[in-house]
Amino acid sequence: xxxxxxxxxxxxxxxxxxxxxxxxxxxxxxxxxxxxxxxxxxxxxxxxxxxxxxxxxxxxxxxxxxxxxxxxxxxxxxxxxxxxxxxxxxxxxxxxxxxxxxxxxxxxxxxxxxxxxxxxxxxxxxxxxxxxxxxxxxxxxxxxxxxxxxxxxxxxxxxxxxxxxxxxxxxxxxxxxxxxxxxxxxxxxxxxxxxxxxxxxxxxxxxxxxxxxxxxxxxxxxxxxxxxxxxxxxxxxxxxxxxxxxxxxxxxxxxxxxxxxxxxxxxxxxxxxxxxxxxxxxxxxxxxxxxxxxxxxxxxxxxxxxxxxxxxxxxxxxxxxxxxxxxxxxxxxxxxxxxxxxxxxxxxxxxxxx
Ligand code: SAM
Ligand code: DTB
Ligand code: SF4
Numbered sequence: 290x291x292x293x294x295x296x297x298x299x300x301x302x303x304x305x306x307x308x309x310x311x312x313x314x315x316x317x318x319x320x321x322x323x324x325x326x327x328x329x330x331x332x333x334x335x336x337x338x339x340x341x342x343x344x345x346x347x348x349x350x351x352x353x354x355x356x357x358x359x360x361x362x363x364x365x366x367x368x369x370x371x372x373x374x375x376x377x378x379x380x381x382x383x384x385x386x387x388x389x390x391x392x393x394x395x396x397x398x399x400x401x402x403x404x405x406x407x408x409x410x411x412x413x414x415x416x417x418x419x420x421x422x423x424x425x426x427x428x429x430x431x432x433x434x435x436x437x438x439x440x441x442x443x444x445x446x447x448x449x450x451x452x453x454x455x456x457x458x459x460x461x462x463x464x465x466x467x468x469x470x471x472x473x474x475x476x477x478x479x480x481x482x483x484x485x486x487x488x489x490x491x492x493x494x495x496x497x498x499x500x501x502x503x504x505x506x507x508x509x510x511x512x513x514x515x516x517x518x519x520x521x522x523x524x525x526x527x528x529x530x531x532x533x534x535x536x537x538x539x540x541x542x543x544x545x546x547x548x549x550x551x552x553x554x555x556x557x558x559x560x561x562x563x564x565x566x567x568x569x570x571x572x573x574x575x576x577x578x579x580x581x582x583x584x585x586x587x588x589x590x591x592x593x594x595x596x597x598x599x600x601x602x603x604x605x606x607x608x609x610x611x612x613x614x615x616x617x618x619x620x621x622x623x624x625x626x627x628x629x630x631x632x633x634x635x636x637x638x639x640x641x642x643x
Pocket of ligand 1: 365
């Protein structure tokens with residue numbers, strides 16, 4: 290890790306790494322979310338600094354490789370065929386189109402490239418083979434490759450692993466109790482089953498959720514508990530703020546206080562200190578100050594580029610200015626996946642902690 294010496298020559302020694310815990314209770318998580326803000330941020334910073342360089346965030350770029358026309362009914366999603374959201378369905382992109390976008394993302398400073406497809410289940414046959422080629426290509430560009438293709442079979446997970454897939458994104462989105470209010474076309478257990486297959490194939494897990502869908506604090510606690518009691522923890526935990534899209538059932542949801550998002554990020558950081566906590570969808574509606582608080586709370590990744598999958602994201606220049614203003618920078622190398630206790634560590638931290 291680069292020296293944490295400040296301008297006054299004071300050495301900020303990284304705090305000792307706490308052992309990772311997998312037995313968090315709902316009561317403990319509730320107490321964390323209820324902490325006075327200064328205490329919460331102090332605890333999150335302490336956890337963050339033990340495992341990560343607090344001045345760095347990973348830049349990830351998303352590409353929708355297959356857009357719209359999805360048969361599922363996820364109430365937040367602009368790509369569900371049943372909602373009139375103005376998203377035009379688009380067939381699976383070619384390998385070349387995808388790799389061109391990945392190369393551009395890399396040139397812009399991203400170290401992780403995430404390919405999203407609006408499928409309920411990953412398909413079999415030619416389309417799947419094309420995705421496998423994409424994964425190989427993205428890896429050969431020196432990027433981490435992440436896919437989110439819906440539910441996977443064991444064989445599909447193994448094929449993706451062989452191709453070098455770094456991570457598979459499959460979100461639990463919310464608590465088991467609230468899930469049925471948001472999605473009726475699949476069960477929570479089906480999500481967990483796919484996550485189990487991803488893990489068994491040796492691919493790292495990217496799993497998180499969304500706030501702002503009308504869920505209660507108890508539901509946020511339920512989601513955090515599901516995530517933080519997985520063994521091992523998901524290596525990557527995206528925290529999304531609902532992007533309210535006209536035509537979806539959640540278009541008119543009340544906006545969430547950004548400080549609630551900061552609390553969610555900070556709690557995720559404390560519960561899963563070695564994981565990457567990703568400040569994901571919804572940044573366009575956040576002030577610079579709110580994003581800075583999320584970074585202080587332990588978020589260490591953003592999506593870069595003016596588009597997420599189908600909705601907008603801050604322009605790259607705006608993010609560069611934000612990081613500059615904060616004296617922060619993008620990680621310049623991918624994150625290794627072989628840290629202590631099976632958790633991922635940025636290469637820079639690994640070098641320092643052995
Ligand atoms: N079809 C696949 C699936 O559902 O797993 C992959 C694509 S899906 C768009 C990936 C994730 O994006 C969802 O699980 C959800 O967490 C997030 N997402 C989708 N629409 C969103 C929105 N409007 N606001 C915030 N997050 C959203
Ligand atoms: C995640 O948790 N958020 C990203 C990524 N994983 C695939 C997707 C956000 C999508 C936001 C809505 C859209 O742009 O369509
Ligand atoms: Fe389909 Fe995924 Fe959107 Fe749900 S979140 S409607 S599964 S694309």
